[in-house]
Amino acid sequence: MSTIRDVARLAGVSTATVSRAINAPENVSPQTRERVAKAMQACRYHYNALARGFVTKQSSTLGLIVPSITNPIFAESIRGVQDYAHREGYQVLLGDTDYEYAKEARLCGVLRERQVEGLIITTTRLNGKALQDLLEDRFPFVLLYSTVRRGPFSSVGVDNFRGGYTATEHLIHLGHRRIAMLAGGFSFSDKSLHRWHGYKKCLRDHGLRYDPALVIQTRYTLESGREAIKTILSRERTPTAVFCSNDFMAIGAMQGAREAGVALPGGLSIVGFDDMAIASFISPSLTTIRQPAHEMGRRGTEILLDRIRKGGRKPVHEILDTGIVARESTAAPIALRTEI
Amino acid sequence: MSTIRDVARLAGVSTATVSRAINAPENVSPQTRERVAKAMQACRYHYNALARGFVTKQSSTLGLIVPSITNPIFAESIRGVQDYAHREGYQVLLGDTDYEYAKEARLCGVLRERQVEGLIITTTRLNGKALQDLLEDRFPFVLLYSTVRRGPFSSVGVDNFRGGYTATEHLIHLGHRRIAMLAGGFSFSDKSLHRWHGYKKCLRDHGLRYDPALVIQTRYTLESGREAIKTILSRERTPTAVFCSNDFMAIGAMQGAREAGVALPGGLSIVGFDDMAIASFISPSLTTIRQPAHEMGRRGTEILLDRIRKGGRKPVHEILDTGIVARESTAAPIALRTEI
DNA sequence: TTGTACGCGTTATCAC
DNA sequence: GTGATAACGCGTACAA
DSSP states (O other), X not given: OOOHHHHHHHHTSOHHHHHHHHHOGGGSOHHHHHHHHHHHHHHTOOOOHHHHHHHHTOOOEEEEEESOTTSHHHHHHHHHHHHHHHHTTOEEEEEEOTTOHHHHHHHHHHHHHTTOSEEEEOOSOTTSHXXXXXXHTTOOEEXXXXXXXXXXXXXXXXXXXXXXXXHHHHHHHTTOOSEXXXXXXXXXXXXXXHHHHHHHHHHHHTTOOOOGGGEEEEOXXXXXXXXXXXXXXXXXXXXXXEEESSHHHHHHHHHHHHHTTOOTTTTOEEEEEEOXXXXXXXXXXXXXXXXXXXXXXXHHHHHHHHHHHHOOOOOOEEEEOOEEEXXXXXXXXXXXXXXX | OOOHHXXXXXXXXXXXXXXXXXXXXGGSOHHHHHHHHHHHHHHTOOOXXXXXXXXXXXXXXXXXXXXXXXXXXXXXXXHHHHHHHHHTTOEEEEEEOTTOHHHHHHHXXXXXXXTOSEEEEOOSOTTSHHHHHHHHTTOOEEEESOOOOSSSOEEEEEOHHHHHHHHHHHHHHTTOOSEXXXXXXXXXXXXXXXXXXXXXXXXXXXXXXXXXGGEEEEOSSHHHHHHHHHHHHTSSSOOSEEEESSHXXXXXXXXXXXXXXXXXXXXXXXXXXEOOGGXXXXXXXXXXXXXXXXXXXXXXXXXXXXXXXHOOOOOOEEEEOXXXXXXXXXXXXXXXXXXX
C-alpha cells in the first residue's frame, strides 16, 4: 500500500502538501492540487483514516452494545445509531451480549481498547462494575431503553413502568380479571422489572389481586413465550389474558396457546411490548406497546456525540413516548361476551 | 489517558518491558511483571489496540456490508460473522446498503479507509465497479448469499436457482397450476433473478406455461408483499399459489390475501424463502426454503480470515444446502380438494 | 503557497 | 531478562 510519502515523491511535493490537498484543498494551488491528484491515481493511493485518527486522537468510532441483534427492535435502534453516526462521520463497532452481563463487561473492555470515543449500551446490569468503571474514567456513554430518570448515567429510554401499566389497563378495560404476565428475567432486564411493577400497580389500582402464580420470568424468545404460556395454561385457574414483556414472547405465546387448543383472542387476549414491524402482519395482529426504537438510537447517539465534542459531565435523561397499539390479539374475555 | 511510557516511568522500567509484560508475560521476570502490573493500576492505564495495529499493520477489523440489518435473516448472518470474528480477535464494522448500490460502493470505500483487513459483502451488483476495484487492488473479500460457482470472487452462498425450483415444485406437487411469484427486483438482487429462473424452469419442466402477468418484482418488505399480492389477486385470472423471494414478502402476502378475503391456505398457498425464526410461529405457519444464514456468515468469515492470513489468490466458491420446510401455508388448491 | 520536522502509542530489533 | 531506539502514516506547527 502506498502512503502520502509515495504520492509526494511522485508529485514532486512534500507530504504536507499532499495532506493539505486531501484535507484542505482550498489551501493548495490548483496546479499542485492537480499534480497531487494525478499522483494519487498513479499510486492507487488509499487514504488511511486510522493513521489520521492516531495523530488527531479521534477514532471517529462509536461502540454499540445490544442484547441481541436478531431482535428486530434492537436492529431498528442500531439503524438509528448508524444513520446518525454515519452522517457525522462516525463508524460503529457492534457487539451482542445475549443478555449476559459477562459478555457486556467484556465488550466494554474490548471496545475501549479499540479506542471508541463513546459507548451506547442497552445494559443488562444497571449497577454492575462495567458501567461503574466507565463513570470513574469519565468515559462517555449513554444507556438505551432504560427507565432511569436521574442518577449519573445519561440515558434515552421509555417509561417501562407506564408501559406495563397501560398494557394491563387495556386488558382490564376489556373486562379481564385474571391477567398473567410473561416477564423477561429481572436478573438481566431492569426494563422487565419496571414493566412488572407497572402491571402490579395497575392490578392493585383496579382492585385486582396480584397472583404470583400468573407471572413467569423467562427469556426474551419465541420459544420461551410458547413454553411459558403452556405452563400457565396447564395450571389450575387459567388467565383470560396475558401481558408479555416483548413481542417475541407474545408471538411465542400465541403459538403456544394455539397448540394448547385455545382460541385467539377469545380464549386468551395477548399484549406484547415493542411493536416490531411484523406485529401488524400476523393473524391475529398483535396488540402491543409501541417503542420508538429508531428514534431512541438516533437520539442516544446525538447525546453521546454532544458529550464527546462539547465535553461536560452533567448526565442527560430522556424519556420517549410509548403508547398502546390496539389490534386483534386482545378482546373481551369470552365469558363476558356471552353475557351480552 | 496514560500510555505505556507513563507506566514504564512509574514502574522504573523501559517501555519495551511494559509492552512485553502485556504481550508476552513469560518473557518478563515475576518481580518486574508485578511492578508493571501495579504501575498500570496506579495509572488507570488502558491498552491502545489501535496503536498496536498501527505498528503491526493489522487492524484486526473486518468490514461487513449487508442490505438490511432489520431482516432477521441478515441479522443471523451477522451473528455468524461476529461469533467467528470475535473468537479470532477481530471486531466487525457493519453497514447497511438498503439494497442501494451507491451505498454499497460508498461503504466499501469508507471501510477500506478504516483499514479493515477484509470485507464480507452481500452485494447488490455483482458486476459493479465496487467489487471490480477490490479485485484490482487484490483486497480480500468474500460474497455472501450469491450463487456464483466460478469467477474471480470468493463466495459462500446457496443455490438460489435450485431453491426457486424446489419451492415451485412443492406447489406443483400439491396440485397447483397457476403459480405466481413475488420477486425481489432483479436490478438489485441477483439472488432473486436466480430464484426466478428456477421457478420458470420448474414450470416448463412440468408443462406449465410461464405467465409474466403472475410475476411482480418489488422490494423485500412486508408492505411490498402485501401490496403486490393484492395487485395480482385483483387481476383477471388469479393464481392458486405464490412463491415469494423472501419471508417478509411472504408474510406480507399472507396479510394482503387475508385483507382481500382469501382463505389461507385454501384460497392461496404461499411459499417463502429464508426460514426466519418467526416463520414457524405464525398462523398458518410458513412453508419456506431454509437458508443456513448463521453458517453462511461463519463460513464466509473463516474463508476470509484464511485468505488474509495465508494469502493466496485462488477464489473459493462454496454452496451451502437449502431445503424446503413444508408447513401450513401450502396445501392443495381448493378446486382439487373438493374433487376428492 | 509550500516545505521541514516532530509527535502520536505501540512493537520489533538489536544490543547488553 | 532488560533497555534504547527506529519505525508505522499522518497532521500540524512553524519557518520559508
